[in-house]
Amino acid sequence: MQPNLATNVAIRVHDKPFSWTVRVYYEDTDTCGIVYYANYLKFFERARTEWLRAVGFEQQKIADELGLRFVISRVECDFRLPAKLDDVIDIDVRVVRVGSASMVFEQAARRGPAVLATARVRVGCVESNTLVPAPLPLQLHAALEKPTEFHV
Amino acid sequence: MQPNLATNVAIRVHDKPFSWTVRVYYEDTDTCGIVYYANYLKFFERARTEWLRAVGFEQQKIADELGLRFVISRVECDFRLPAKLDDVIDIDVRVVRVGSASMVFEQAARRGPAVLATARVRVGCVESNTLVPAPLPLQLHAALEKPTEFHV
């Protein structure tokens, strides 16, 4: 039964936060001297992509072999502290909900202990060609059931 | 009295939606064949910048003459329909709240009548050098009091 599965997965994955480190380059900053707000969405996506790779899935393979893509349907993001050139930022990824055709992530961008930004991101699964919603791959559901240890 | 002023302004500006047209170029798209989600935040910002210019303010001048910058403190964005290369997109700007040191905008990205994305964006005013919150320029409050007709 999908909903229960989803709930269990969410709890278990939530216990094991995944983190991905990014560096701030010129391309990320703006004339205010800080990281431009839209670029946090790039950082958050890089970390989700690496989380997905860590649980065994590459997006291009999913597209090629299963004809599926992930698209973003909703983002809430709070920008708390500015990041600057050369900063090293850890991007946390927590799956907080796994539905039949979507996942919800909670993410944070941290510079050491300082939280720079937090986000809640809803990602939907769609057919590559039509962009019509589609169930998450069964293999992904299965992977999320197993306890995962991240060595990144 | 600032709060009342703010409320009045908000209502009046809300009655006069401002719109700015953008075109989708290669730079905006991704390998899904649609506009990459972070790039809507660029479109929304372009339209807010042009709204600000339409009410009489250029951001570089505000920085140079008043030592103030606008930074984004919160974004909520719903992505409803995909946009593709060559699409012409109208970006609506509505000020829904003007506080002493911040403004809240409601924005929509439309392709003709089709709403592609909507957003609620909170913008804070800060001192350029310190990035510490600062009151909105009085001139901006004053400008928002006057009825504005946009000819764009």
Next chain:
Amino acid sequence: MQPNLATNVAIRVHDKPFSWTVRVYYEDTDTCGIVYYANYLKFFERARTEWLRAVGFEQQKIADELGLRFVISRVECDFRLPAKLDDVIDIDVRVVRVGSASMVFEQAARRGPAVLATARVRVGCVESNTLVPAPLPLQLHAALEKPTEFHV
């Protein structure tokens, strides 16, 4: 005979420079307070795209109807003067060579009379799916033969 056609076209088009105006937004700048160097390549592409539209071609239609895409094979770019937030920049487009499967453009980014950057860009035509070089669409050759007046 293609080469002669190409040469003639090049000369005629060269006589009628096309220009497209862009505005510098926060997204374009970096922490140096100027337009980030890679973003000029976006400006140059927007202008080439609008030039193509002005001579009757939309890239998405070319992809959908002819199965062809344009890709960049070489760029030379000189950055002469910095551009800043809110600057209005005119991007010139001149076709200086039309081959059987490629075109060469000379472009300039100007703020009024001041030349900010110049570029020479070689664009190749490829099949969408394979990215294998393909002849330029006959319709494009035909369009380039006609005298073109740009009203932009």
Next chain:
Amino acid sequence: MQPNLATNVAIRVHDKPFSWTVRVYYEDTDTCGIVYYANYLKFFERARTEWLRAVGFEQQKIADELGLRFVISRVECDFRLPAKLDDVIDIDVRVVRVGSASMVFEQAARRGPAVLATARVRVGCVESNTLVPAPLPLQLHAALEKPTEFHV
């Protein structure tokens, strides 16, 4: 004597190529399904920044402590093969010329043995506030004199 120093440095550094690995994310691709051409300039810059860090210099510190920035004055780039989502790309950095106020880099983007793009980039040193050309920091000249082993 600067010129001789510069020549010696260039030769020695040229013998020890530096390489930095980047991953292709959605943000880097376009609707052609490949890395958008301007984004290679971001990859090349990330690698130059990491090369600079490897020889002991952080750009933000150079700006804060010496009041100097590096700006790009010329780029030549050949795009040879397309890169796709999830590709792992090695970006090579070779200093081929060190002048009094500028450096020239030769760079390549490789996916394994396949060369995707090559570039020649001229970087100038400027005063942060005025953007007027300035001599390269003496410390950088000194660092380039020492044999450097990169452990990255």
